[in-house]
Amino acid sequence: MHDDAQPDAAVDSSPGALTRARGFKAGATTAGIKESHLPDMGLLASETVAAAAAVFTSNALWAAPLIVDAEHVADGRIQTVLVNSGNANAATGERGLTDARRMAEIAAARAGCGADEAFVLSTGVIGQYLPMDLIEAGANAITPTAGGGAAFARAIMTTDTFPKEASQRFEAHGRSYTIGGCAKGAGMIHPNMATMLAFLTTDAPVEAPILRAQLREACDRTFNMISVDGDTSTNDTVLLLANGAGGGPPIADAAAVNPFAMALEAVCRKLAIDIARDGEGATKLIVMEVGSAASVGEAQAVARSVVRSPLLKAALSKGDPNWGRVLMAAGNAGVRIDPSRCRLAIGERTLFARGEPTGVPEAQAAEAVTGTVVRIRLELGRGEAAATAWGCDLTEEYVRFNADYVT
Amino acid sequence: MHDDAQPDAAVDSSPGALTRARGFKAGATTAGIKESHLPDMGLLASETVAAAAAVFTSNALWAAPLIVDAEHVADGRIQTVLVNSGNANAATGERGLTDARRMAEIAAARAGCGADEAFVLSTGVIGQYLPMDLIEAGANAITPTAGGGAAFARAIMTTDTFPKEASQRFEAHGRSYTIGGCAKGAGMIHPNMATMLAFLTTDAPVEAPILRAQLREACDRTFNMISVDGDTSTNDTVLLLANGAGGGPPIADAAAVNPFAMALEAVCRKLAIDIARDGEGATKLIVMEVGSAASVGEAQAVARSVVRSPLLKAALSKGDPNWGRVLMAAGNAGVRIDPSRCRLAIGERTLFARGEPTGVPEAQAAEAVTGTVVRIRLELGRGEAAATAWGCDLTEEYVRFNADYVT
Numbered sequence: 001m002h003d004d005a006q007p008d009a010a011v012d013s014s015p016g017a018l019t020r021a022r023g024f025k026a027g028a029t030t031a032g033i034k035e036s037h038l039p040d041m042g043l044l045a046s047e048t049v050a051a052a053a054a055v056f057t058s059n060a061l062w063a064a065p066l067i068v069d070a071e072h073v074a075d076g077r078i079q080t081v082l083v084n085s086g087n088a089n090a091a092t093g094e095r096g097l098t099d100a101r102r103m104a105e106i107a108a109a110r111a112g113c114g115a116d117e118a119f120v121l122s123t124g125v126i127g128q129y130l131p132m133d134l135i136e137a138g139a140n141a142i143t144p145t146a147g148g149g150a151a152f153a154r155a156i157m158t159t160d161t162f163p164k165e166a167s168q169r170f171e172a173h174g175r176s177y178t179i180g181g182c183a184k185g186a187g188m189i190h191p192n193m194a195t196m197l198a199f200l201t202t203d204a205p206v207e208a209p210i211l212r213a214q215l216r217e218a219c220d221r222t223f224n225m226i227s228v229d230g231d232t233s234t235n236d237t238v239l240l241l242a243n244g245a246g247g248g249p250p251i252a253d254a255a256a257v258n259p260f261a262m263a264l265e266a267v268c269r270k271l272a273i274d275i276a277r278d279g280e281g282a283t284k285l286i287v288m289e290v291g292s293a294a295s296v297g298e299a300q301a302v303a304r305s306v307v308r309s310p311l312l313k314a315a316l317s318k319g320d321p322n323w324g325r326v327l328m329a330a331g332n333a334g335v336r337i338d339p340s341r342c343r344l345a346i347g348e349r350t351l352f353a354r355g356e357p358t359g360v361p362e363a364q365a366a367e368a369v370t371g372t373v374v375r376i377r378l379e380l381g382r383g384e385a386a387a388t389a390w391g392c393d394l395t396e397e398y399v400r401f402n403a404d405y406v407t
Numbered sequence: 408m409h410d411d412a413q414p415d416a417a418v419d420s421s422p423g424a425l426t427r428a429r430g431f432k433a434g435a436t437t438a439g440i441k442e443s444h445l446p447d448m449g450l451l452a453s454e455t456v457a458a459a460a461a462v463f464t465s466n467a468l469w470a471a472p473l474i475v476d477a478e479h480v481a482d483g484r485i486q487t488v489l490v491n492s493g494n495a496n497a498a499t500g501e502r503g504l505t506d507a508r509r510m511a512e513i514a515a516a517r518a519g520c521g522a523d524e525a526f527v528l529s530t531g532v533i534g535q536y537l538p539m540d541l542i543e544a545g546a547n548a549i550t551p552t553a554g555g556g557a558a559f560a561r562a563i564m565t566t567d568t569f570p571k572e573a574s575q576r577f578e579a580h581g582r583s584y585t586i587g588g589c590a591k592g593a594g595m596i597h598p599n600m601a602t603m604l605a606f607l608t609t610d611a612p613v614e615a616p617i618l619r620a621q622l623r624e625a626c627d628r629t630f631n632m633i634s635v636d637g638d639t640s641t642n643d644t645v646l647l648l649a650n651g652a653g654g655g656p657p658i659a660d661a662a663a664v665n666p667f668a669m670a671l672e673a674v675c676r677k678l679a680i681d682i683a684r685d686g687e688g689a690t691k692l693i694v695m696e697v698g699s700a701a702s703v704g705e706a707q708a709v710a711r712s713v714v715r716s717p718l719l720k721a722a723l724s725k726g727d728p729n730w731g732r733v734l735m736a737a738g739n740a741g742v743r744i745d746p747s748r749c750r751l752a753i754g755e756r757t758l759f760a761r762g763e764p765t766g767v768p769e770a771q772a773a774e775a776v777t778g779t780v781v782r783i784r785l786e787l788g789r790g791e792a793a794a795t796a797w798g799c800d801l802t803e804e805y806v807r808f809n810a811d812y813v814t
Contacts, residue, residue, distance in 0.1 A: 061738030061746055091734050091746065093762030126731025127764045234735055310717065324533025327498050328641055331468035339468055339498065355500030357534045396803040 010168050010263075011270045017167035017180035018149030021203035023047040023245030026148035028155035031138025033086035033131060034124070041138040042152035044081040044199060045111045050243035052078035052119070053211035055219045057236040063090035064100040065120045066237060072104065072116045076208025078241055079117040081199060082107035082139055085158050085184070088195075089122040089130050090234040099130045106139045121197055123158055123184065123235055153182035156197055160184050161278055166270035170204075170263035172256035177204035177246045179263045185226075185275030195233035196223065198271055204260055205244035206251045214261045215240045222268035225300065225389040226276040227308040240264070276307075276390035281397030284316055284369075289377045290330075291386045298335045299387035302378065305333035307391030316374055317393035321365035323351040326376055341381030346374065417575050417670075418677045424574035424587035425556030428610035430454040430652030433555035435562035438545025440493035440538060441531070448545040449559035451488040451606060452518045457650035459485035459526070460618035462626045464643040471496045471503035472527045473644060475511055479523045483615025485648055487518035488526045488606060489546055492565050492591070495602075496529040496537050497641040506537040513546045528604055530565055530591065530642055560589035563604055567591050568685055573677035577611075577670035579663035584611035584653045586670050592633075592682030602640035603630060605678055611667055612651035613658045621668045622647045629675035632707065632796040633683040634715040647671070683714075683797040688804030691723055691776075695796045696784045697737075705742045706794035709785065712740035714798025723781055724800035728772035730758040737785055748788030753781065 012020075019026050026044040034040040054073045056066050072078065082103055089096050100120055107118040122130065153163040167180025181200035206214075219238055251260050277285040288306045293299035306312065309329035315322035323344055331337055340355035347368025349360050368374070374393075419427075426433050433451040441447040461480045463473050479485065489510055496503050507527055514525040529537065560570040574587025588607035607622075626645055658667050684692040695713045700706035713719065716736035722729035730751055738744055747762035754775025756767050775781070781800075 059735065059738040060740070060742060060744045061734055091731055091759060091762075091764065093747065095763065126735065127759070234738060324498055327468055328466065328533065331466040331641060333467070335467060337467045340500065352498060352534070355498075356502065357498065 011266050012167045013165055013270060015150035015153070015163070015165055016147055017165040018044065018152050018182045018199055018201055019146055020149065020167045020180040021178040021201045021245070023203055023243045024201045025144035025146050026152040027142040027144040028148070028151035029138050029141045031084065031134045031141070033084055033134055039151065039155035040086045041082070041084045041135070041142065042155035043107065043110060043139060043142040043144050044152060045144050046079050046241055046243040047245060048243055049077050049079045049113065049117055050241040051076055051206060051208045051211055053208060053215045053240050055215060055238045057234060059234050061091070061234045063088055063122065063235040064092055064096035065089055065103070065122050066235065067097060068100040068104055069119050069121070069237065072119060076211070077117055078119045078239070079113040080107045080111035081119045081121070081239065083121040083156055083197065084135060084138070085156055086124040087122055087128055087130055088124045088126050088235050090126045092127065092129055095129055099132055102132060103130070103135055106136050110139055119239055121235070121237055123156065123195060123197055126234065149180070149182065156182070156184040158184060158195070159280055164271050164274040164278070166267045168263040168266050170259040172204065172251050172259050173248050175246060175248045177202060179204070179260070179267055181267055181271065183271040183275060185278060196236045196275060198223065198238040198268070200238070200240040200264070200267065202242045203244065203246035204242055204251055205246070205248055206242040206260060210252060210257060211240055211242055214257070214264055218261070218265040218268045221265060222272040225304065225387065226272045227304060227389065227391045273390050276392050279392035281395040282392030283372065283395060284393040285373045286316060286391040286393065287373060287375045288389045288391065289375070289386065290380065291377065292379045292381050292383060293385040293387070294383035296385045296387055299385045300389070301333040302330050302335055302380065303387050303389035305329050306376065306378070307389045310394055313391065313394035316369055317395045319366055319369050321346050321351070321362065321369045323365070326378065327352065330378055337380060343379040343381070345377045418673050419574045420572055420677060422557035422560070422570070422572055423554055424572040425451065425559050425589045425606055425608055426553055427556065427574045427587040428585040428608045428652070430610055430650045431608045432551035432553050433559040434549040434551040435555070435558035436545050436548045438491065438541045438548070440491055440541055446558065446562035447493045448489070448491045448542070448549065449562035450514065450517060450546060450549040450551055451559060452551050453486050453648055453650040454652060455650055456484050456486045456520060456524055457648040458483055458613060458615045458618055460615060460622045460647050462622060462645045464641060466641050468498070468641045470529065470642040471499055471507040472510070472529050473642065474504060475507040476526050476528070476644065479511065479526060483618070484524055485526045485646070486520040486524040487514045488528070488646065489514035490528040490563055490604065491542060491545070492563055493531040494529055494535055494537055495531045495533050495642050497533045499534065499536055502536055506539055509539060510537070510542055513543050517546060526646060528642070528644055530563065530602060530604055533641065556587070556589065563589070563591040565591060565602070566687055571678050571681040571685070573674045575670040575673050577666040579611065579658050579666050580655050582653060582655045584609060586611070586667070586674055588674055588678065590678040590682060592685060603643045603682060605630065605645040605675070607645070607647040607671070607674065609649045610651065610653035611649055611658055612653070612655055613649040613667060617659060617664060618647055618649055621664070621671055625668070625672040625675045628672060629679040632711065632794065633679045634711060634796065634798045680797050683799050686799035688802040689799030690779065690802060691800040692780045693723065693798040693800065694780060694782045695798065696782070696793065697787065698784065698793045699786045699788050699790060700792040700794070701790035703792045703794055706792045707796070708740040709737050709742055709787065710794050710796035712736050713783065713785070714796045717801055720798065720801035723776055724802045726773055726776050728753050728758070728769065728776045730772070733783055733785065734759065744787060750786040750788070752784045
């Protein structure tokens with residue numbers, strides 16, 4: 001059972017995860033794009049061209065870098081990544097596209113690869129043009145190192161309060177490999193990639209078609225199951241690079257793909273949970289488990305509907321075990337739920353069963369929501385499928401924050 | 408052009424709209440269900456059995472009264488309505504159903520009609536059983552009168568800050584008729600019927616099949632186009648009664664149905680806009696117009712996506728004309744928007760066109776969001792269809808409110 005708020009025992013969340021796999025270097029700098037004068041550019045480079053797969057936002061309005069990246073990653077080959085925070089290069093039209101292409105050329109020049117082997121990302125304010133002089137000077141100021149993953153993880157932060165890093169080792173064909181990465185999140189996080197960037201690296205030899213399939217599957221169960229505020233940004237991207245620096249034959253058969261896929265999902269899950277936990281203004285992580293659903297898709301729909309309910313999120317922020325709002329939100333998922341077959345528990349207390357309240361006194365129910373993790377479990381009584389979604393509470397701080405912060 | 412924040416000139420929003428049509432009486436009382444000791448029960452009765460149509464919540468978990476009402480309204484005949492606030496009779500299982508049936512019997516006894524000609528509704532806290540002794544005593548304490556519409560409108564309020572009432576006259580077959588009603592809203596309002604109740608009456612002779620079709624259409628363009636917080640409740644219902652007390656032949660041909668339909672929509676629009684304006688903690692009404700869409704459905708999807716964006720709603724609460732968040736939210740509607748064909752205006756200022764910002768200084772743009780009505784217009788450049796949605800800003804007060812109020 002991994003679908004919970006506890007990091008998997010085997011996941012290493014110490015700093016530097018992005019460059020823990022062999023053959024990757026990274027670095028960061030303060031280019032001056034953010035007004036805060038905090039680090040705002042990161043550069044990642046593989047020693048050799050890596051197999052690559054990416055998942056992009058479901059928002060119809062893609063920011064300029066995503067349009068360029070989709071072209072560059074189409075052949076499954078990427079060697080370097082240049083990213084800036086402080087400016088999203090979104091809603092910037094033709095000039096934004098030109099700037100994104102130029103940013104790829106700058107990155108490629110640093111890595112000694114072709115521009116179409118460079119991947120670029122931007123996050124921050126929408127509707128302003130990139131300061132290309134700062135971007136170019138910043139990229140040239142970075143010297144990637146094998147220990148640079150931690151600096152990269154900090155440089156991509158916007159409203160995050162802590163960097164998100166995770167790595168895990170796995171074995172295949174008798175060899176040991178590492179998969180690791182970092183992510184940024186905070187506001188606007190919602191299923192299907194909100195202003196969320198995640199960068200993943202592995203030294204395992206995995207070719208692009210398998211990378212794509214496994215990354216999509218891992219994202220569907222992790223990054224696409226978190227919600228901070230129900231909005232999905234124009235820039236969200238998850239990138240996975242496999243450079244094969246760990247040697248050995250390609251990871252292609254089930255016996256080798258399975259440990260790779262499990263490690264990939266564990267890393268993605270840890271990063272995703274940390275994003276939910278660090279939602280703007282959040283004080284509680286909500287872990288919403290849906291069981292005995294007729295299908296995984298239906299379980300996911302119900303779990304996501306609950307973690308995005310503003311009414312429930314506001315109640316939990318003040319320690320109110322408002323199970324009625326859980327049911328209400330579950331009922332909005334487009335699934336034909338029969339309340340007489342449902343069972344709902346918050347923490348260890350079953351509060352609703354067979355269509356009726358169980359009569360647990362509110363003071364007892366409230367104990368389950370006092371901590372920083374609130375675990376809710378809803379059984380639908382429809383089948384065998386299950387899913388978990390993660391979210392956070394909604395506080396006055398969130399509103400203050402988003403009223404004052406210009407994105 | 409009626410799709411805006413200005414009430415239609417012909418709509419009368421003075422108190423008493425529910426009983427303005429001939430042959431309807433209403434009244435209210437303080438039964439003691441609400442802790443506040445404010446009025447919490449209302450009774451509406453038609454002199455004769457009326458043709459009836461209802462639209463119920465899209466939430467899969469219907470509260471008990473809706474299950475009973477759907478049975479009673481199936482034959483298109485209702486004579487009386489009994490409603491309480493303070494307790495939603497939702498998530499109450501078999502006992503809740505029994506209570507709702509008993510409530511219908513109580514109403515029918517007062518009106519001298521069959522129990523299956525009574526319609527009952529409850530709104531308030533979820534998961535608690537109805538205090539049937541208070542319900543029965545309350546119903547018996549009400550004496551409906553022809554001027555009782557205003558008292559009824561106040562008795563259905565929960566977190567509303569003002570009663571919502573509207574009526575309009577229309578002519579058909581050379582006769583003059585009235586359609587009027589009242590609604591309650593405030594929290595949990597979202598397209599497809601949130602904790603929203605609306606009661607509509609007309610003295611026009613309209614049979615149930617036409618009532619049903621016209622009510623569905625009016626709801627799709629009004630009540631289903633408002634959003635306060637994106638949640639949809641278990642209890643939302645719109646009921647329309649036509650008792651024919653105005654005389655004349657049945658309203659059935661287009662020449663008679665059209666003026667009826669227009670008046671119905673005008674009344675629904677006024678009530679819906681007032682619900683959006685009175686969202687919990689709201690300080691601004693958002694009027695989101697989408698134009699040049701490929702279909703009405705697509706225009707509605709985009710408009711609704713924008714008015715439900717927490718990020719945009721938080722920005723507007725502080726007077727930030729954040730057009731980037733409008734675009735982001737529009738991009739989440741599942742419509743393939745091409746930004747190079749879009750034009751976005753807030754108030755009179757076009758802020759984004761042909762894929763790029765127009766460069767209007769922020770101070771000028773901010774002028775358009777200083778008032779209590781913020782009008783946003785997005786042209787998609789895809790076709791001829793249009794739609795309008797209404798919402799409200801998201802304030803710290805909303806969070807405070809929903810963290811403290813137990814529903």
